[in-house]
Amino acid sequence: MLHSKININRLEKNLKDLSAVGKNDKGGIDRALGSEADREARKWLMAYWDKNLELPVKTDAIANMWVERAGIEGIAPIVIGSHHDTVPNGGMYDGALGVLLATELVQILEENNVTTRHPIAIVSFTGEEPNPFNVSTLGSRVVSGRVGKEELLGIKNIEDGTTLKDCIEKIGGDLEKIQDALIKTGDISAFIECHIEQGRRLVDANQAVASVNCIIGIYRENITIIGDANHAGTTVMRDRQDALLGACELNLAFEKILKDLESDEVVGTIGYLSVFPNAANIIPGEVELVLEIRTCEPQIKEDIVRKLSIEAEKIMKNRGVKIIRKVNLDQREMPMDETVMKAINKGIESIGEPVRELVSMAGHDAANMQRVTQSGMIFVQSIDGKSHCPTEKTHIKDIEKVGNAMLEALLILDRELD
Amino acid sequence: MLHSKININRLEKNLKDLSAVGKNDKGGIDRALGSEADREARKWLMAYWDKNLELPVKTDAIANMWVERAGIEGIAPIVIGSHHDTVPNGGMYDGALGVLLATELVQILEENNVTTRHPIAIVSFTGEEPNPFNVSTLGSRVVSGRVGKEELLGIKNIEDGTTLKDCIEKIGGDLEKIQDALIKTGDISAFIECHIEQGRRLVDANQAVASVNCIIGIYRENITIIGDANHAGTTVMRDRQDALLGACELNLAFEKILKDLESDEVVGTIGYLSVFPNAANIIPGEVELVLEIRTCEPQIKEDIVRKLSIEAEKIMKNRGVKIIRKVNLDQREMPMDETVMKAINKGIESIGEPVRELVSMAGHDAANMQRVTQSGMIFVQSIDGKSHCPTEKTHIKDIEKVGNAMLEALLILDRELD
Numbered sequence: 108m109l110h111s112k113i114n115i116n117r118l119e120k121n122l123k124d125l126s127a128v129g130k131n132d133k134g135g136i137d138r139a140l141g142s143e144a145d146r147e148a149r150k151w152l153m154a155y156w157d158k159n160l161e162l163p164v165k166t167d168a169i170a171n172m173w174v175e176r177a178g179i180e181g182i183a184p185i186v187i188g189s190h191h192d193t194v195p196n197g198g199m200y201d202g203a204l205g206v207l208l209a210t211e212l213v214q215i216l217e218e219n220n221v222t223t224r225h226p227i228a229i230v231s232f233t234g235e236e237p238n239p240f241n242v243s244t245l246g247s248r249v250v251s252g253r254v255g256k257e258e259l260l261g262i263k264n265i266e267d268g269t270t271l272k273d274c275i276e277k278i279g280g281d282l283e284k285i286q287d288a289l290i291k292t293g294d295i296s297a298f299i300e301c302h303i304e305q306g307r308r309l310v311d312a313n314q315a316v317a318s319v320n321c322i323i324g325i326y327r328e329n330i331t332i333i334g335d336a337n338h339a340g341t342t343v344m345r346d347r348q349d350a351l352l353g354a355c356e357l358n359l360a361f362e363k364i365l366k367d368l369e370s371d372e373v374v375g376t377i378g379y380l381s382v383f384p385n386a387a388n389i390i391p392g393e394v395e396l397v398l399e400i401r402t403c404e405p406q407i408k409e410d411i412v413r414k415l416s417i418e419a420e421k422i423m424k425n426r427g428v429k430i431i432r433k434v435n436l437d438q439r440e441m442p443m444d445e446t447v448m449k450a451i452n453k454g455i456e457s458i459g460e461p462v463r464e465l466v467s468m469a470g471h472d473a474a475n476m477q478r479v480t481q482s483g484m485i486f487v488q489s490i491d492g493k494s495h496c497p498t499e500k501t502h503i504k505d506i507e508k509v510g511n512a513m514l515e516a517l518l519i520l521d522r523e524l525d
Numbered sequence: 526m527l528h529s530k531i532n533i534n535r536l537e538k539n540l541k542d543l544s545a546v547g548k549n550d551k552g553g554i555d556r557a558l559g560s561e562a563d564r565e566a567r568k569w570l571m572a573y574w575d576k577n578l579e580l581p582v583k584t585d586a587i588a589n590m591w592v593e594r595a596g597i598e599g600i601a602p603i604v605i606g607s608h609h610d611t612v613p614n615g616g617m618y619d620g621a622l623g624v625l626l627a628t629e630l631v632q633i634l635e636e637n638n639v640t641t642r643h644p645i646a647i648v649s650f651t652g653e654e655p656n657p658f659n660v661s662t663l664g665s666r667v668v669s670g671r672v673g674k675e676e677l678l679g680i681k682n683i684e685d686g687t688t689l690k691d692c693i694e695k696i697g698g699d700l701e702k703i704q705d706a707l708i709k710t711g712d713i714s715a716f717i718e719c720h721i722e723q724g725r726r727l728v729d730a731n732q733a734v735a736s737v738n739c740i741i742g743i744y745r746e747n748i749t750i751i752g753d754a755n756h757a758g759t760t761v762m763r764d765r766q767d768a769l770l771g772a773c774e775l776n777l778a779f780e781k782i783l784k785d786l787e788s789d790e791v792v793g794t795i796g797y798l799s800v801f802p803n804a805a806n807i808i809p810g811e812v813e814l815v816l817e818i819r820t821c822e823p824q825i826k827e828d829i830v831r832k833l834s835i836e837a838e839k840i841m842k843n844r845g846v847k848i849i850r851k852v853n854l855d856q857r858e859m860p861m862d863e864t865v866m867k868a869i870n871k872g873i874e875s876i877g878e879p880v881r882e883l884v885s886m887a888g889h890d891a892a893n894m895q896r897v898t899q900s901g902m903i904f905v906q907s908i909d910g911k912s913h914c915p916t917e918k919t920h921i922k923d924i925e926k927v928g929n930a931m932l933e934a935l936l937i938l939d940r941e942l943d
Contacts, residue, residue, distance in 0.1 A: 237806065306759035323758060327805060338913055339794035340741060340819050340886035341724035344783050346910070351798060352780055355773035362770055365762050376757035378805045380769060380798075387745060387796045387815040388655060389913075397805040401758050468758035492764070495756060495807075 111219045113510035118211045119503055125151055125191070125207060126199035135196035135497035140234035140245065141274035148191045149278060152206065152231060159214055168288040169249040170280030175228040176213050178521075183296045184226035185520055186480075187212060187513070190235035190246070190472060197236070198499025204487070205301045206231045208510050212517060223521045225296050232472045233278065239266040240274070247475035250290045259285060290479045296524050297447055298482040300473040301513050303501055307492030308371060308465055315505040316512055317463040318451040319484035321403040322474040323372075324440035326412075328398045332357070333429040336384060336392025351382055351391035353428040360418035361398065364411055372466045373402040375411065403440040403466050441474040447483030447520065454485070454516030458508055481524075485513050529637045531928035536629045537921055543569055543609070543625060544617035553614035553915035558652035558663065559692035566609045567696060570624065570649060577632055586706040587667040588698030593646040594631050596939075601714045602644035603938055604898075605630060605931070608653035608664070608890060615654070616917025622905070623719045624649045626928050630935060641939045643714050650890045651696065657684040658692070665893035668708045677703060708897045714942050715865055716900040718891040719931050721919055725910030726789060726883055733923040734930055735881040736869040737902035739821040740892040741790075742858035744830075746816045750775070751847040754802060754810025769800055769809035771846040778836035779816065782829055790884045791820040793829065821858040821884050859892040865901030865938065872903070872934030876926050903931050 128151055129136045129144030138144040149172060153164050156174045165173045175184055189205020209229040216227065232246035240262050248254050259282050262271035272282045280288075309317060334350030358377045365375040379397040398415075402408050419430045452462045465486060467473075476482040487509035490500045546569055547554045547562030556562040567590060571582050574592045583591045593602055607623020627647040634645065650664035658680050666672050677700050680689040690700045727735060752768030776795045783793040797815040816833075820826050837848045870880045883904060885891075894900040905927035908918045 237804075304759065305756055307761065307764055325758075336914075337910075338723055338887060339796050339817055340743075340792060340888070341722065341912065342792070342910065343725065343789040344780070344792055345789075346725055349780075349794075351795060352776060355776045358770060358773045359777070362762070362767075371761040371763075374758060374760070374762055376767075376805075376808055377769060378757050378800075378807050378809060379803050380800050380809075381803070382796075382798050385797050385799070386655070387817055388794075389796050390794055391796060391798075399757055399805055468760075469756060470758075492755075492760065494759065 111215055111221070113211050113215055113507065113514060115503065115507040115510065118207060118506065118510060121155070121207045121210070122199060122203065125203050129193065131196060133196055133497060136193045136199060137195055138191070138193040138197070139195060139236070140192050140238045140240065141277055145192055146278055152191065155210065156229070160217060166279040167250070168281050168284040169246050170233045170275055170278040171246040171250065171288070172231045173228055174213070175226050176217065178223045178226040180224045182225050182525065183294055184228040185296050185517065185524070186228045186230050186298045187300070187517065188230035188232070189300050189302060190232040192234055192236050194236045194495045196497060197495050198497060200303045200499055200501050201305065201494050202235060204303060204501070204506065208301045208513065211510060212514050215514065225521050225524065227517070233280070235472055239264045240271050241265060244470060244472050244475055247472035249285060250288050251475040251478045252289055253475060253478070256282060256285045292479065295480040297520050298473060298476040298480050299447060299451070299513065299516060300471060300484045301509055302471060302484060302486060303489045303494060303499070304465070304486040305469055305489050305492070305494035309486065309488040310490065310492055312463070314461060314463055315488050315508045316455055316460055317465045317486045318448050318455065319443050319467045319473070319486055320448060320464040321443060322441040322467045322471055323401045323403055323469070324405065324408065325436055325438045325470065326400045326408050326434070327436040329433045329435045330357070330396050330398055331431045332394040333431070334392055334426070335390065337390045339388045339390050342390060347390055348427045349390050350394040350428055353422050353426050353430065354380060354394040354396055356422050357419060357430070361415060364414045368407070372468070373400070373404070373407050374468060375400045401468055405440070441477050443473070443477060443483045444481035446523070447481050450516040450519040450523065451483050451485050451512070453519055454512040454514070457515040458512050460508060460512065485509055485516065529633055529639070531629050531633055531925065531932060533921065533925040533928065536625060536924065536928060539573070539625045539628070540617060540621060543621050547611065549614060551614055551915060554611045554617060555613055556609065556611040556615070557613060557654070558610050558656045558658065559695055563610055564696055570609065573628065574647070578635060584697040585668070586699050586702040587664050588651045588693055588696040589664040589668065589706070590649045591646055592631070593644050594635065596641045596644040598642045600643055600943065601712055602646040603714050603935065603942070604646045604648050604716045605718070605935065606648035606650070607718050607720060608650040610652055610654050612654045612913045614915060615913050616915060618721045618917055618919050619723065619912050620653060622721060622919070622924065626719045626931065629928060630932050633932065643939050643942065645935070651698070653890055657682045658689050659683060662888060662890050662893055665890035667703060668706050669893040669896045670707055671893060671896070674700065674703045710897065713898040715938050716891060716894040716898050717865060717869070717931065717934060718889060718902045719927055720889060720902060720904060721907045721912060721917070722883070722904040723887055723907050723910070723912035727904065727906035728908065728910055730881070732879060732881055733906050733926045734873055734878055735883045735904045736866050736873065737861050737885045737904055738866060738882040739861060740859040740885045740889055741819045741821055741887070742823065742826065743854055743856045743888065744818045744826050744852070745854040747851045747853045748775070748814050748816055749849040750812040751849070752810055752844070753808065755808045757806045757808050760808060765808055766845045767808050768812040768846055771840050771844050771848065772798060772812040772814055774840050775837060775848070779833060782832045786825070790886070791818070791822070791825050792886060793818045819886055823857070859895050861891070861895065861901045862899035864941070865899050868934040868937040868941065869901050869903050869930070871937055872930040872932070875933040876930045878926060878930065903927055903934070
């Protein structure tokens with residue numbers, strides 16, 4: 108059994124060095140899929156791996172980068188990693204921590220001459236964050252077979268019209284050969300991803316780390332509310348069918364349904380809302396909005412949708428507006444693998460921290476990887492729950508904890524899995 | 526005393542003919558300030574006046590068009606008219622009716638060889654409707670001295686960046702000579718404008734016409750609501766500062782304040798609302814909206830604003846959001862002239878209709894004209910209260926009534942005024 112610990116100073120330096128790539132003048136990081144900073148970050152990682160691990164990097168057809176340290180048995184690798192891209196004006200931990208911690212784990216194994224039964228591979232996935240190609244967790248989505256060549260070849264950047272094909276070529280992939288990137292059952296023994304929590308549950312409980320038991324399901328409706336776009340002066344109050352007021356009632360009713368559940372593991376949001384014609388002197392005639400529900404329990408989602416329908420009926424009746432609802436996403440929750448979770452929990456116990464299991468309220472590459480191999484995640488506390496912003500931060504002592512817990516979990520899996 | 530009546534068939538034909546100018550494929554009329562259709566409508570009117578009245582047209586520096594039939598005394602003219610521009614996809618009565626009825630009145634005087642003490646002038650004002658130069662009732666605003674040369678020279682089209690100067694030149698005006706367009710006290714004896722009501726008060730009362738006792742005051746606030754734009758998945762319900770939910774509460778509270786007044790002559794609307802960043806997976810961090818109140822009673826407006834402040838305080842406290850309010854318009858109500866109103870009421874009596882006085886809930890050129898001469902308005906019923914849309918319509922029998930009532934009012938004023 109290994110009693111080595113990770114080199115936290117080295118990991119801290121690597122986090123800092125990589126964070127300079129794409130740093131903007133607001134203190135945030137712009138490292139979107141296919142950007143110049145994406146390419147630079149890839150170069151940085153490849154140069155680091157080459158220099159410090161002396162292992163070859165394999166870039167697959169969707170431009171995910173893989174580095175593999177050999178094991179002593181002829182079995183499939185255990186993969187660890189995350190992604191190196193960021194949201195616009197994002198932070199330095201979301202994604203990068205998972206990749207650099209995976210790197211640190213392999214480096215510490217190497218330094219200590221630790222042999223493992225399984226090869227241990229590092230992965231940095233392509234385009235995990237939402238981006239103007241409208242496809243998130245792109246790299247893991249492709250390798251898990253959730254999206255095929257034809258669909259990928261049709262994708263364009265909604266902002267500038269450039270193709271995903273050109274974008275992927277620029278970063279070393281090739282959509283024409285996407286079939287080669289598919290991971291088949293048995294290709295990988297297990298996958299573990301370390302990620303910041305991005306919420307307040309750990310900070311509120313004063314805990315450093317947790318294992319993830321389920322990655323949230325995401326349900327979205329496009330809702331159109333149709334009223335009557337009359338003159339805001341000449342239409343008396345009692346004659347109005349104001350689409351925006353209908354939307355306001357719906358949003359508040361939706362919030363009440365959610366709050367009444369008194370749960371920290373189900374959330375609902377209307378984040379997108381547009382008014383037509385959107386002029387100060389015209390009563391809103393139409394509103395388009397996107398309503399989102401996130402939960403790991405399909406029954407709770409159904410229950411919210413049912414209650415929402417009752418509220419929508421009331422609003423239509425009372426206000427004389429029409430409410431047209433269309434499901435545009437119903438992505439099921441993804442429970443994490445029991446064996447991997449147990450190993451992560453033991454890793455957390457091994458560093459003297461309490462075992463805590465959390466639902467991941469955000470999507471992650473691990474949800475796709477769970478489709479092709481047994482997968483798990485380990486969360487580390489986000490200070491103030493902040494993420495996707497320049498002030499995203501994690502205490503270095505907590506990074507040390509999550510690193511040593513993950514190292515232990517990795518070695519447990521290496522012993523236990525075939 | 527004249528016992529002639531207007532020629533309703535001719536007026537009906539003229540309304541139909543002018544409505545072809547700028548007609549779009551949705552059945553509406555696109556005749557915005559400075560558009561090709563604006564220029565065509567001007568040509569149509571000038572050709573009609575030239576052919577049927579044989580009177581010269583004077584186009585002033587803001588491109589208002591004036592036609593004057595001589596009186597027999599050396600006194601200032603009584604002016605009648607309205608505007609010929611429309612909102613995008615507007616109707617065929619808003620504005621055009623006032624100009625064509627004024628034309629019909631002069632034509633009928635001419636045909637019947639009726640001499641008047643005052644010259645009777647027709648005016649068709651420039652750019653009465655809201656437009657991308659962000660200045661409505663432009664022509665009457667300029668002649669009444671509400672906006673000066675420097676300000677006008679700085680105005681640009683917010684959609685395409687072109688200048689108001691170029692626009693006005695294209696339609697026959699010249700912003701450099703704007704001083705010449707000013708109307709001084711004594712230049713005009715009185716002003717009467719006929720317009721569709723654009724609301725449901727006449728249709729609900731089954732009445733054809735009304736005189737206007739006051740043109741509504743318009744008060745607008747730009748309101749910014751600042752919350753916290755967090756991750757819509759990882760931020761639990763109780764930790765949110767959702768700016769949109771704050772805006773929803775404010776809008777519903779505002780509606781309740783208005784409805785509790787149980788008045789048809791005070792209205793309030795949030796017609797413009799934008800959400801930032803406006804993404805399905807991000808809690809709205811900021812909302813910008815425009816709130817409008819219309820009333821002829823400043824005290825009622827103050828009262829609404831006071832109640833709104835109480836509600837805004839509650840929302841800030843309960844939701845942890847900031848609400849920043851800034852008055853961007855506080856245009857006072859404009860009571861119409863008593864003498865002109867009395868003449869209009871007598872005109873209405875003369876056709877056997879009940880006298881009804883209404884507040885105009887929309888702004889009109891007459892509000893500007895009241896600043897420089899005694900002014901009044903006569904309203905005619907809008908079917909279903911519709912306006913600013915292709916289905917805007919007025920019964921032809923009601924147009925005949927308003928025409929004859931206005932003819933009578935004009936002759937009364939001609940007799941009574943010096």
